[in-house]
Amino acid sequence: MPDLSTSLKVEPTVFDISSPGRQGHYFPKSDVPQTNLPKGFVREDLPLPEIAEVDVVRHFTRLSQLNHGVDTGFYPLGSCTMKYNPKINEETARLAGFAKLHPLQPTETVQGAIGLMYELQEWLKEISGFTGLSLQPAAGAHGELTGVLIMRAYHKARGDEKRVKMLIPDSAHGTNPASSAMSGLKIVEIPSDSRGNIDMDALCAECDDTLAGIMITNPNTLGLFDENFKEVCDCVHEAGGLIYGDGANFNAIMGISRPADIGVDVLHFNLHKTFSTPHGGGGPGSGPVGVTEELAPFLPGPIAAVLDEGNAEEPPLFGLINPEKSIGRVKAFHGHFGVLVRAYTYMMMLGGEGLKAASEHAVLNANYIQARLRDTFTIPHDRICMHEFVLEGHWDDALDIHALDISKRLMDFGIHPPTNYFPLIVPEALMIEPTETESKETLDVFADTMIKIAEEAHTNPELLQTAPHNTPFGRLDEVKAARELVLCCWFPEDKEE
Amino acid sequence: MFLPHTDADREAMLRTIGVDSLEDLFCDLPDVNLFPEINLPPGMTEIEVLEEIQHIADANETTGELISFLGAGVYNHYTPAVVDSILRRGEFYTAYTPYQPEISQGTLQAIFEYQSMIVALTGMDASNASHYDGATAVAEAVNMAYHNFRGKRSKVILSPGLHPHYRETVHTYVVDSDIQLEGEDTPFDAGPEALIPLIDENTALVSVAYPDFFGRVFDYTKLVEAAHEAKALVAIHVNPLALGLLTPPGEFGADIVTGEGQSLGIPMAFGGPYLGIFATKDKYVRKMAGRIVGETQDTRGQRGFVLTLSTREQHIRRERATSNICTNQGLLALAAAVYLSLLGKNGLRQLAELNYHKAHYAAQQIASIDGFELANSETFFNEFTIRCPKSAAELNEALLHYDVLGGYDLGKSYKGLDDHLLIAVTEMISKEEIDHFVNALKEVSNA
Ligand SMILES: Cc1ncc(COP(=O)(O)O)c(C=O)c1O
Numbered sequence: 001m002p003d004l005s006t007s008l009k010v011e012p013t014v015f016d017i018s019s020p021g022r023q024g025h026y027f028p029k030s031d032v033p034q035t036n037l038p039k040g041f042v043r044e045d046l047p048l049p050e051i052a053e054v055d056v057v058r059h060f061t062r063l064s065q066l067n068h069g070v071d072t073g074f075y076p077l078g079s080c081t082m083k084y085n086p087k088i089n090e091e092t093a094r095l096a097g098f099a100k101l102h103p104l105q106p107t108e109t110v111q112g113a114i115g116l117m118y119e120l121q122e123w124l125k126e127i128s129g130f131t132g133l134s135l136q137p138a139a140g141a142h143g144e145l146t147g148v149l150i151m152r153a154y155h156k157a158r159g160d161e162k163r164v165k166m167l168i169p170d171s172a173h174g175t176n177p178a179s180s181a182m183s184g185l186k187i188v189e190i191p192s193d194s195r196g197n198i199d200m201d202a203l204c205a206e207c208d209d210t211l212a213g214i215m216i217t218n219p220n221t222l223g224l225f226d227e228n229f230k231e232v233c234d235c236v237h238e239a240g241g242l243i244y245g246d247g248a249n250f251n252a253i254m255g256i257s258r259p260a261d262i263g264v265d266v267l268h269f270n271l272h273k274t275f276s277t278p279h280g281g282g283g284p285g286s287g288p289v290g291v292t293e294e295l296a297p298f299l300p301g302p303i304a305a306v307l308d309e310g311n312a313e314e315p316p317l318f319g320l321i322n323p324e325k326s327i328g329r330v331k332a333f334h335g336h337f338g339v340l341v342r343a344y345t346y347m348m349m350l351g352g353e354g355l356k357a358a359s360e361h362a363v364l365n366a367n368y369i370q371a372r373l374r375d376t377f378t379i380p381h382d383r384i385c386m387h388e389f390v391l392e393g394h395w396d397d398a399l400d401i402h403a404l405d406i407s408k409r410l411m412d413f414g415i416h417p418p419t420n421y422f423p424l425i426v427p428e429a430l431m432i433e434p435t436e437t438e439s440k441e442t443l444d445v446f447a448d449t450m451i452k453i454a455e456e457a458h459t460n461p462e463l464l465q466t467a468p469h470n471t472p473f474g475r476l477d478e479v480k481a482a483r484e485l486v487l488c489c490w491f492p493e494d495k496e497e
Numbered sequence: 498m499f500l501p502h503t504d505a506d507r508e509a510m511l512r513t514i515g516v517d518s519l520e521d522l523f524c525d526l527p528d529v530n531l532f533p534e535i536n537l538p539p540g541m542t543e544i545e546v547l548e549e550i551q552h553i554a555d556a557n558e559t560t561g562e563l564i565s566f567l568g569a570g571v572y573n574h575y576t577p578a579v580v581d582s583i584l585r586r587g588e589f590y591t592a593y594t595p596y597q598p599e600i601s602q603g604t605l606q607a608i609f610e611y612q613s614m615i616v617a618l619t620g621m622d623a624s625n626a627s628h629y630d631g632a633t634a635v636a637e638a639v640n641m642a643y644h645n646f647r648g649k650r651s652k653v654i655l656s657p658g659l660h661p662h663y664r665e666t667v668h669t670y671v672v673d674s675d676i677q678l679e680g681e682d683t684p685f686d687a688g689p690e691a692l693i694p695l696i697d698e699n700t701a702l703v704s705v706a707y708p709d710f711f712g713r714v715f716d717y718t719k720l721v722e723a724a725h726e727a728k729a730l731v732a733i734h735v736n737p738l739a740l741g742l743l744t745p746p747g748e749f750g751a752d753i754v755t756g757e758g759q760s761l762g763i764p765m766a767f768g769g770p771y772l773g774i775f776a777t778k779d780k781y782v783r784k785m786a787g788r789i790v791g792e793t794q795d796t797r798g799q800r801g802f803v804l805t806l807s808t809r810e811q812h813i814r815r816e817r818a819t820s821n822i823c824t825n826q827g828l829l830a831l832a833a834a835v836y837l838s839l840l841g842k843n844g845l846r847q848l849a850e851l852n853y854h855k856a857h858y859a860a861q862q863i864a865s866i867d868g869f870e871l872a873n874s875e876t877f878f879n880e881f882t883i884r885c886p887k888s889a890a891e892l893n894e895a896l897l898h899y900d901v902l903g904g905y906d907l908g909k910s911y912k913g914l915d916d917h918l919l920i921a922v923t924e925m926i927s928k929e930e931i932d933h934f935v936n937a938l939k940e941v942s943n944a
Binding site for chain 2: 010013015018023025026028031043059067071075080083084085094097102104113141145227256257271276282284285300328329333334340347352356358364365372411416436473477478480
């Protein structure tokens with residue numbers, strides 16, 4: 001007998017619920033004469049599941065119920081800006097006038113779409129201070145690769161071939177060194193000082209004529225605005241290097257400070273963080289790259305442009321262009337357009353003032369939680385923070401408790417854990433980013449829960465070590481997964497073979 | 498907008514923090530253009546925004562209004578209602594990468610099922626959780642092959658039949674390495690055997706497409722044999738929908754299969770977001786980039802799933818990672834998983850055959866017009882190349898007056914092919930519309 005309990009936690013796979021002869025979707029019969037199928041090219045077997053429509057819907061609905069998302073609860077995952085994703089974004093992105101466009105249609109038939117891209121480019125430039133911008137990169141890391149390739153192309157175009165060194169602070173996200181390595185650069189790690197800023201002595205010692213540049217996240221991954229930022233930029237610029245800005249933390253500075261004004265040469269935005277486009281369970285993202293005037297000729301194409309200004313009667317004519325010294329494409333077509341529509345919708349809803357208010361309240365919320373937790377947890381760099389902060393998830397008088405235990409225990413209260421073990425320079429790091437869309441009540445519940453868990457850590461550590469208890473699943477065995485390496489499922493009857 | 502704070506909340510919070518105003522929170526920022534005026538249109542309400550954006554959308558002519566024969570890597574297919582209704586579940590689309598498996602089993606199992614169905618479709622052993630799109634999947638295959646030989650083999654052979662955007666992307670990715678790209682300038686009509694003489698002991702990878710950019714379906718057996726004889730790897734890029742009908746590349750020896758998953762129920766949306774498919778053989782799993790979901794157990798003995806083999810990835814390995822990829826195309830992989838579960842074994846085959854028959858009918862009809870000729874004698878799936886009596890650009894422009902989006906003008910990407918049209922026909926096109934297209938072609942080519 002199949003188990004019909006709706007509270008079933010282990011959901012069978014689509015292969016488990018397959019039954020020969022079922023089908024969930026049908027297509028019309030062919031209205032054209034048949035052609036013989038190509039001899040020698042027709043596959044014998046197509047081992048896909050066979051499931052009725054209703055059961056497909058129930059299967060994936062039940063799976064969804066095993067997930068925690070922003071729509072189900074607080075999600076203070078540091079560095080990821082899990083703010084509310086407005087529902088209106090989902091409506092606009094699905095308008096037929098956008099969803100049913102082929103990317104290679106003649107540009108005169110897609111003036112609205114290219115115009116939207118153009119305006120979004122202008123808005124992102126306005127808020128960051130940059131002169132040039134490409135919407136093509138698919139995510140943050142992809143934007144990094146793009147930016148680093150632009151930096152290299154710029155140096156090479158000046159005949160400066162020996163600049164192969166990229167400086168990366170030890171607080172950086174792993175994608176920074178990985179992106180630099182993909183473009184053939186040598187990475188030199190720069191330590192942080194006791195206030196969480198870049199160590200100036202270590203930095204200056206590396207600033208020579210082999211320097212391509214530095215990749216900086218500012219506010220940095222400790223959630224702090226680097227107090228030495230101007231000196232860092234000056235030192236690197238004087239040596240002929242460029243400043244790459246990782247814009248993952250842009251949510252702290254909209255309408256407050258513009259990266260280009262304070263020395264950044266290249267920066268990627270994360271539309272899936274700052275500009276409210278949903279994270280999709282791991283993507284899609286979008287990572288537009290903004291650059292200074294000097295670097296603009298190297299941007300990847302295509303870029304939306306005004307080809308003809310128009311006049312009182314005629315609207316402007318938009319088109320897609322390639323910058324003259326472009327590094328080339330970084331993907332097919334012109335970026336994650338569906339994500340761009342969502343970000344555009346968001347910016348239009350908020351306007352300049354609203355974006356500024358978003359950043360102010362993101363910073364307010366983070367500082368509020370930091371203030372409430374200050375007496376209970378060690379905060380290694382205790383200053384006014386930006387949109388997030390990092391605390392240590394352990395105590396000297398509760399040595400058996402790790403940050404991971406605190407994280408798992410938080411789940412019992414319906415809260416998604418903060419980012420764990422990043423940045424690498426803080427022992428047992430818990431990186432907390434509440435975002436601006438959370439109310440004081442939610443923040444208070446979180447702070448109260450953290451304080452309660454701290455108490456439990458001292459009185460009943462086992463409760464944490466065996467957590468979570470109230471979730472559909474307990475801790476998963478990662479060692480077993482890596483050792484046995486089962487990476488796909490199959491029909492139950494074929495499994496034995 | 499979207500801020501829940503009341504004035505009282507704000508005041509209480511500032512007091513707890515110990516500062517007087519919001520501006521005080523920004524004391525660490527350099528005093529250069531601090532609090533700049535941001536010159537954006539003033540904020541608006543939802544009603545106003547929707548009206549404005551509807552207006553922008555209306556300024557486009559869609560493939561719903563025009564009859565579209567454009568393909569070239571992106572295809573106009575039907576998305577069953579179920580797919581979007583699942584994607585719209587907030588539990589799926591407002592979650593992030595499943596770092597905390599206890600509260601992310603929905604995403605993890607869906608990706609595991611996606612991986613399983615990609616394995617079934619391609620005939621390979623293992624799939625990752627996605628790359629950004631077909632282009633970056635191909636570029637990652639080049640990277641993987643290069644690193645597989647620890648940089649000791651530096652030649653990569655790219656077929657001219659790979660999508661021009663993909664080849665351009667590969668060029669961008671390898672510009673600062675010692676990888677040499679060859680093969681792209683072999684004549685487009687020479688077939689895969691023309692690449693064999695280029696293979697040598699310095700070759701890391703041979704990269705081809707199935708069907709290729711011109712719509713052709715080649716038998717790659719000989720090419721794969723030659724590559725394997727030289728111990729080089731072979732990457733085959735697929736349209737996954739075509740694999741509803743065609744022999745999977747795993748059966749003729751592919752080491753890597755990449756694909757553009759857009760044809761699996763993902764809207765064209767003017768270029769993205771799409772889905773980069775990446776699958777390989779067991780022996781190369783640890784060389785593959787991107788997230789991978791594996792099966793395991795929880796403390797209660799329940800079967801569950803986690804992200805696995807993460808020691809390959811940037812957050813652990815940093816500059817020695819297999820790739821820099823972090824955020825991928827999770828939601829699009831979910832779309833493909835729902836789509837494939839729904840159509841299943843028989844639905845996908847039926848759809849593939851429907852595409853095949855419609856395209857073949859269209860090809861025969863067009864080839865029977867005076868001056869038009871089918872340029873590929875090879876097998877094709879739902880797309881084919883036509884040599885025309887006039888420039889493709891001219892024909893396309895004239896066809897717009899018949900509400901027809903003609904095919905892709907191959908002259909845009911290939912020298913000397915200005916009179917070649919690449920034409921795609923899917924289940925969205927009726928016989929009547931094909932006949933309308935054929936009549937229009939007759940009229941505009943005579944004019
Ligand atoms: C600081 C930082 N940099 C870069 C990235 C990479 O961005 P993405 O995941 O969009 O590729 C992240 C992402 O999670 C990040 O937190």
